[in-house]
Amino acid sequence: xxxxxxxxLGTFISLSFILPTLAFSGDSYKVGALFSVTGRASFIGDPxxxxxxLLVDQINTSGGINGKKLEVILxxxxxxxxxxxxxxxxxxxxxxxCAVIGPSLSGTSLAIVDEAKRLKTPLVTCxxxxxxxxxxxxxxxxxxxxxxxxxxxxxxxxNYSHLKKRGINKIAVITLTSGFGKSGRQxxxxxxxxxxxxxxxDETYGPKDQDITAQLTKIKSKGAKAICxxxxxxxxxxxxxxxxxxxxxxxxxxxxxxxxxxxxIELAAGAAEGVHCPLGPCNIATLLPESQQKDVCMKFVTxxxxxxxxxxxxxxxxxxDALMLVVKAIKAVGCxxxxxxxxxxxxxxxxxxxxxxxxxxDDHIGLNWQESFTLVKVKGDNWAPAN
Amino acid sequence: xxxxxxxxxxxxxxITGLTVGSIYAMVAVGFSIIYNVTEVINFAQGEFVMLGGxxxxxxxxxxxxxxxxxxxxxVLLVTLVGILLDRLAIRPIKQPSVLTLIIATLAFSFLLxxxxxxxxxxxxxxxxxxxxxxxxxxxxxxIQPQYFWVMGFLVLVAIxxxxxxxxxxLGKAMSACADNPDAASLVGINVKLMFSLSFALSASIGAIAxxxxxxxxxxEYDRGAELAIKxxxxxxxxxxxxxxxxxxxxxxxxxxxxxxxxxxxxxxxDAFALIVILGVLFFxxxxxxxxxxxxxMKRF
Numbered sequence: 001x002x003x004x005x006x007x008x009l010g011t012f013i014s015l016s017f018i019l020p021t022l023a024f025s026g027d028s029y030k031v032g033a034l035f036s037v038t039g040r041a042s043f044i045g046d047p048x049x050x051x052x053x054l055l056v057d058q059i060n061t062s063g064g065i066n067g068k069k070l071e072v073i074l075x076x077x078x079x080x081x082x083x084x085x086x087x088x089x090x091x092x093x094x095x096x097x098c099a100v101i102g103p104s105l106s107g108t109s110l111a112i113v114d115e116a117k118r119l120k121t122p123l124v125t126c127x128x129x130x131x132x133x134x135x136x137x138x139x140x141x142x143x144x145x146x147x148x149x150x151x152x153x154x155x156x157x158x159n160y161s162h163l164k165k166r167g168i169n170k171i172a173v174i175t176l177t178s179g180f181g182k183s184g185r186q187x188x189x190x191x192x193x194x195x196x197x198x199x200x201x202d203e204t205y206g207p208k209d210q211d212i213t214a215q216l217t218k219i220k221s222k223g224a225k226a227i228c229x230x231x232x233x234x235x236x237x238x239x240x241x242x243x244x245x246x247x248x249x250x251x252x253x254x255x256x257x258x259x260x261x262x263x264x265i266e267l268a269a270g271a272a273e274g275v276h277c278p279l280g281p282c283n284i285a286t287l288l289p290e291s292q293q294k295d296v297c298m299k300f301v302t303x304x305x306x307x308x309x310x311x312x313x314x315x316x317x318x319x320x321d322a323l324m325l326v327v328k329a330i331k332a333v334g335c336x337x338x339x340x341x342x343x344x345x346x347x348x349x350x351x352x353x354x355x356x357x358x359x360x361x362d363d364h365i366g367l368n369w370q371e372s373f374t375l376v377k378v379k380g381d382n383w384a385p386a387n
Numbered sequence: 388x389x390x391x392x393x394x395x396x397x398x399x400x401x402i403t404g405l406t407v408g409s410i411y412a413m414v415a416v417g418f419s420i421i422y423n424v425t426e427v428i429n430f431a432q433g434e435f436v437m438l439g440g441x442x443x444x445x446x447x448x449x450x451x452x453x454x455x456x457x458x459x460x461x462v463l464l465v466t467l468v469g470i471l472l473d474r475l476a477i478r479p480i481k482q483p484s485v486l487t488l489i490i491a492t493l494a495f496s497f498l499l500x501x502x503x504x505x506x507x508x509x510x511x512x513x514x515x516x517x518x519x520x521x522x523x524x525x526x527x528x529x530i531q532p533q534y535f536w537v538m539g540f541l542v543l544v545a546i547x548x549x550x551x552x553x554x555x556x557l558g559k560a561m562s563a564c565a566d567n568p569d570a571a572s573l574v575g576i577n578v579k580l581m582f583s584l585s586f587a588l589s590a591s592i593g594a595i596a597x598x599x600x601x602x603x604x605x606x607e608y609d610r611g612a613e614l615a616i617k618x619x620x621x622x623x624x625x626x627x628x629x630x631x632x633x634x635x636x637x638x639x640x641x642x643x644x645x646x647x648x649x650x651x652x653x654x655x656x657d658a659f660a661l662i663v664i665l666g667v668l669f670f671x672x673x674x675x676x677x678x679x680x681x682x683x684m685k686r687f
Contacts, residue, residue, distance in 0.1 A: 177654065204653050204654045205656075208609075211407050211603075211604060213403040214646075214648040217396055217403075218396070218649050221393075234511040234607050238511075241605065245520065246522070246529045267510055267513075
């Protein structure tokens with residue numbers, strides 16, 4: 001009896017050592033992906049996951065990367081920083097990926113930038129805060145970290161420059177108390193003098209707030225001529241509804257690029273009418289002038305809608321840009337982490353979903369706001385160019 | 388648009404404070420009714436509001452039923468959920484301590500929240516306002532017609548409950564259970580039925596609150612918990628077990644939040660209400676309208 005037990009145990013133990021190594025002798029390029037597919041930020045992570053699945057399918061059915069299959073190992077961070085850190089480590093040490101794309105959020109991204117450096121693994125994030133690629137304390141660019149979304153800085157500049165063009169300079173700022181909102185607020189305050197903006201009210205609201213009329217009333221009482229909002233999620237929908245209900249729609253409301261999803265307009269049930277925001281090309285593919293940019297965007301948008309029966313979100317585009325930058329690098333240098341890092345850093349004239357990327361040692365974002373943003377406003381159930 | 392005067396500004400805070408406060412009041416009344424009859428704090432109270440809003444969306448918006456049918460259908464459905472809570476979570480417990488029952492309601496609230504997420508997803512849903520959205524100007528403040536509906540229903544609920552508890556046999560029987568369940572059963576009152584009834588009544592009031600507030604604030608699956616905590620605070624503020632106290636507590640809480648975030652700082656909005664509740668509890672633990680003797684008689 002005991003002899004049998006030893007044999008069975010021994011077999012299981014040896015198999016558990018051998019089987020994983022069998023997996024490694026597969027013929028594929030492994031890329032890790034960390035997205036907040038479920039949880040409070042699922043509206044960001046889910047479109048990103050959908051994009052990745054679409055691209056992996058398309059790439060593999062047309063021969064893969066230099067003949068080898070592309071395999072994306074995706075973990076759901078649930079928007080949680082601790083889980084993000086654990087999964088990142090797992091991707092690098094156990095799954096042995098060549099590079100990692102994501103995370104979806106500024107908070108979770110910031111949680112792993114140091115790990116990326118320690119484990120010398122290229123990380124191409126899909127989050128907005130400029131602090132992800134720029135170390136505020138050492139004032140240096142983070143060597144191993146890149147990001148594909150336009151940063152909050154760019155969104156603010158796009159909005160401010162539009163307001164300045166309209167001759168508005170007395171504004172109110174109202175931001176969400178999340179990491180995203182706080183970062184946006186910092187930029188709104190910092191860049192105000194550059195555009196001659198006088199901030200007469202600086203309000204905040206929480207992610208679960210159901211009533212934001214007090215803050216809006218205060219803004220109204222200070223005589224603001226435009227409202228700059230930085231926030232996302234259900235409470236920001238309530239904000240737009242309150243803005244309408246209080247009869248304040250004659251005070252233009254400018255939101256961040258994260259608002260860029262046709263579904264958000266639909267959810268707002270009419271409350272978003274007239275709201276302004278800066279959007280990357282993929283969101284307004286049909287409005288673009290005939291160009292290579294339009295071709296790149298239209299192909300993605302049509303394929304995505306055909307497969308998933310829903311319009312893309314702005315976040316879908318960010319995931320597209322991140323994965324394709326990594327794929328392009330792997331095509332050039334194979335699964336060499338340092339090589340991939342160099343390739344991504346030397347990206348030139350890469351037409352992505354959110355504009356043309358030109359990266360360098362000093363610029364790990366690669367976009368500039370003037371070219372990658374168009375100011376639009378909500379008209380009916382779609383976007384229209386803002387005058 | 389003209390400048391907003393100080394009067395207008397303060398009036399606006401008051402109006403929205405009373406509107407939000409009315410919702411807190413209705414939920415707090417639900418707490419008080421159940422607490423009164425059963426000594427249980429029903430932490431699923433917020434979920435009744437959430438279900439009221441979302442069920443109405445399904446009946447009225449998705450299925451297209453007219454208001455006159457969808458409204459009572461929703462209230463009936465949520466009332467049934469309330470009775471289910473009593474039957475499934477409260478009654479089966481063999482030797483109930485109050486703490487066990489409270490945890491049972493908490494567990495039920497998670498169940499309801501999870502079910503809501505599966506049925507409706509995580510997005511916020513909207514309902515059409517009952518009488519349109521044309522804002523009414525009032526001395527510089529803006530009133531939405533829906534606000535009148537909210538405050539109006541609170542008044543209706545308050546009057547109905549006063550008549551129910553004061554003048555009807557059933558209502559008096561429920562009050563008797565609140566005073567002394569043993570004596571009540573000795574005079575032939577079916578205490579178990581009263582338990583069910585108290586849950587049913589609270590659920591229906593919660594459902595009404597959900598239906599009329601959704602046109603203002605949208606409704607999503609996880610609204611319940613925060614609402615329950617604030618409304619519980621309101622009930623404690625007014626005196627747990629006193630239903631006029633629940634109403635006053637709710638209105639005061641809503642107003643504090645509104646004035647606090649408007650005049651002082653919106654970042655600390657949630658804190659103001661909690662600070663005031665703590666203050667009241669330090670100086671008058673039974674709440675503003677609570678009866679010290681009655682609160683001593685309750686086990687919790």
